[in-house]
Amino acid sequence: MLTLFEQIDKGTLWRSIGGIHPPESKTLSNRTCIASLALADEYVVPLNQVGESSVLAVSEGDYVTKGMPLTRGTHFGHLSVHAPTSGHVTKIEQRPSNHASGLPVLSCVISPDGLDTLDPNIHAPLSWSDIASWSNEEILKKIQDAGIAGLGGAAFPTHIKLNPASDIELLIINAIECEPYITADDVIMREHSDAICLGIAIIHRLLQPKRLIIAIEDNKPEAIEEMHHALNRSQLPKEGVRITSVPTLYPSGGEKQLIQILTGQEVPSGSIPAHLGIVVQNVATSYAIKDAVLRNYPLIERVVTVTGNNTSNPGNYWVPIGTPISHLLTQTGFRGNETDKVIIGGPMMGYALYNDSAPIIKGSNCLLLPDNKELAPEQKELPCVRCGECAQVCPALLLPQQLFWHAKAKEYDKAANFNLADCIECGCCTYVCPSNIPLVEYYRIAKSAVKTEAEEKKQAELAKQRFELRTQRLEDERLAREAKQKEAAERRKANMSGSDKDAVAEAMARIKAKKAASGSQEVTNTAKTSDSKRKDVSAAIARAKAKKAAQSAPDATENSTSSAANPAADDRKAQIAAAVARAKAKKSAPQASETDSSDEPATPADAIDIPPNVVAPVDDRKAKIATAVARAKAKKAAQLAPETDSIDSTAPSVEVSDEPQEAPAPADDRKAKIAAAVARAKAKKAAQLAPETDSIDSTAPSVEVSNEPQEALVPADDRKAKIAAAVAKAKAKKTAQQAPETDSTDSTAPSVEVSNEPQEAPPPVDDKKARVAAAVARAKAKKAAQHVSQADSGVEPAALVDANDASQEAPALVDDKKARIAAAVAKAKAKKAMLKTESEKE
């Protein structure tokens, strides 16, 4: 048994499957030398890849030289296109494409100056020895930069094909050209065999295959002869390189078919020849490779066969890429009219062109101009008689008849089961069909339908996901609405007790008293921070930290100075963080007042810190939010105070007086208002809690009522923010309701939780999910807090520290949605852990 290589060396050919022998009609165009055409009025170079893997390198009005690149790659699959001649770029616009559809494609229109000036990068040809030292990468780069694509018709980027992932054992140079009429490869082999062999030598050098076969169909004896001579003169090794003459049969030039004929192997379905260690390269491409590597000459022209009875000068022409077909038709003496076909490619696989303003592209190997008697006359489709001739000639071994039944019945899934995707659209089945059934057309329709079906499936999946998300959102909104209604109902209930006017007055009085109490310290603070926003922030941070420190140790002042120097404070986020920190500081303050009466002064100090913030960062939205939040918290803290100390009962009045200031300043800022509203609402809630524990505060609810109009002013277009606020509020209410049930001294714990909300809610106003997560986490935290208070009041401080830790983490990553969610989760977990310790205690 001979090995595959031995058989290849012997020239063994395997039987090809199927195939037909259509009339060749090649002599029409291969009798003359390759000619050139006069310059066209304009050249239209399609820029298919622009936007995908490349960007434009020229703009309208630019002067370009012949061979100058028009695009720059952004992706490895990029294939440059070049100016086919020198001139000006007159337009970059949509032009009809050289495609069966004729759909317009972005094209660069070049108006030639008639000089055909070569790009300076193109140089005199180097010799084989000049490139001996070049690396493969350098050569591949040259090939890519020259925009070399497979010239057999498919126009696959050559630099990708010549850079396979696996080792290549066999290189096949495809010079079969099995389609009738086309002689472009035939004549280029006859006239440029040496250049082709040089190109093949470059490919051989790149791939280092063990065997090289140049496969030529036996109907091109002159080309075979020329190539034999050129091969003997070339740099290619004498061993393992051969020219194999292949019997004429259509479509043996198909890549898969040629591999089967030459090696007996089949390329697995859905795979590429490189997986078998085989690369097939078109013969004309090797000519272009030689030009690209040795001359830096890009692929800007190719040999095109112009043939058929409708042309008076059939033959082969060097045609610049981008030449309008109409120019080619006039130059070669087109005799047809609108009732005739103009076919790009051969009669078997070529497509009839609708619009002759389309240009010649890299894959256009033939322009077939048949008269109306030359090819098959149009005939009526008859019923299939199941003769099975199509299956006999199918080179892909398919059952064209079965495919046809299913394609016609639009049973595309069944057609796919009969391996529709393996159809190479060679047209053999249609050629032999005695019933004139345009089988290939049916397959094309079926193929695109299968593709569309897959696409639609994908779209439907997306739509489903969107729908589910929407349902979820609507559900959330509904819950929020219900919570709001509940809240309103409660408010109405609360309104029943006490007169409105008295309540407002009392609240005002309280606030004023508080402000007065803090006035003296405020002066010093304003002097320190009035001019600088940044300082504010850092000061706020410092303050927050100071508060915390005050809780644990008396070295608060030291800490505040050191953190004030923090340089990273200029960021907006830092401000938010500062606000958060402040809020926490507030939280801890009431805590302190509860546990230790000697810490009480801390609360007023807090309130004093706020005014400077209000004045300074007027222009900064977020800062405003932060201040609003801070204020709200201050209020809460103030409200808490009455519980423990009757002297503080007037503090809320300060808050009320603050509000008018707030309103004019951030008038242009929607979000700030929302935040403020939210903050206020919460403050009110906190106030509500107070009456339950202390009869002096029973007037507080009236303040809330007066706040409502403000809330209503919040821009209606920011729905989500409101929802979030509503959710938060609803939760606050719940906790407020639950609080009275517990110990009156512990009632401050829920309020501390509530004060956490504003700090988080305003900054990520655009982030719905994060907020929902945060709200959930907070709700949980609250619950936990309640439990704690019920069980053991001594554990409470620990819980708060926990919560603080978590929220300290959160501001740092404030811009990160996930981080926030994580923080919320962390908080929730902290609560859980507390629950555990509590149960352990029990």
Next chain:
Amino acid sequence: MAFKIASSPHLSRSFQTSSLMQRVMLCALPGVAVQCYFFGWGTVIQALLAMSIAIISEAVVLKLRARNVTQTLKDNSALLTGLLIGIAIPPLAPWWVTVIGTLFAIVIVKQLYGGLGHNIFNPAMAAYVMLLISFPVQMTSWVAPSVIASHPVDLVHSLQMVFTGASSSEIDAYKLGVDGISMATPLDTIKTDLAMGLTTIESLSKAIFSDGFGVGWFWVNLAYLAGGLVMLKLKVIRWHITAGILASLFICSSVGYLLNPDTFAGPLLHLFSGATMLAAFFIATDPVTAATSVRGRLVFGALIGIIVYIIRTFGGYPDAFAFAILLANLCAPFIDHYMKPRAYGHRAST
């Protein structure tokens, strides 16, 4: 300028269904001629009658179905069906037998199923089976081959017999051989003889046989074989179904003959008797009702051959191609389903 557009390929082999059918009919002509030589003008009369009825009935049904009549008639498929019915029916069968058979074939078996390409059963064979079951006497009355007949039939008599009807005594007269013994077809004879306890050799020594073959029938089969080979050469048909039939029939009869030459007819007798060559080349190869893939067609053919042998040897009818082909027609979709060929690049058929 805008041009005419069309889908590729733009080339096509100018070989149409109509010329395919035409060639089948032309290739059948030698067989028809030999049949005429041995059995008189009856075959031609029947064939012409059946063909004209086929055309007329097809035209009427197409009209009723609101189809393009002339376009469809041009495909020659109705003519071919008529010809095959004409060949298969006994030459002197009364005209109404042929008419009923042809109408059944065209109207019911072919057009009611949707016309050419959609029929499940081979129209000619379905009609033949219907006639054989409905009119067994008329359908089994073959005349004695002219070379050994006591009264060879001439054209006038044939016409008279077919169109005015014939008494059974008249038919019997034409069935008489030169030796004055009434003759059945060779296959019928051998079947009857074997049933009567005679050996094959004894049966073959009768006048209807010469050199181990049925007189006349051997030549008829040979003529159809020649016509069939021409069709193969012209690629009007592919060899797979025919080869399947002949090979399986040959193998079955050889096995039987080797087991017991006395009670089983030999392979050559099977291959060159009755409708073997006509069916193998001209009838079973009707693509519409056959399996489509290469392997499927071999199986389809083999199935026909086996059924024919079984019925000829053990069944109640002397010949069995009509039954065998109809049964195989039934199996064709099933065969196709399981004989799906492996496509290029796929390891094994699924």
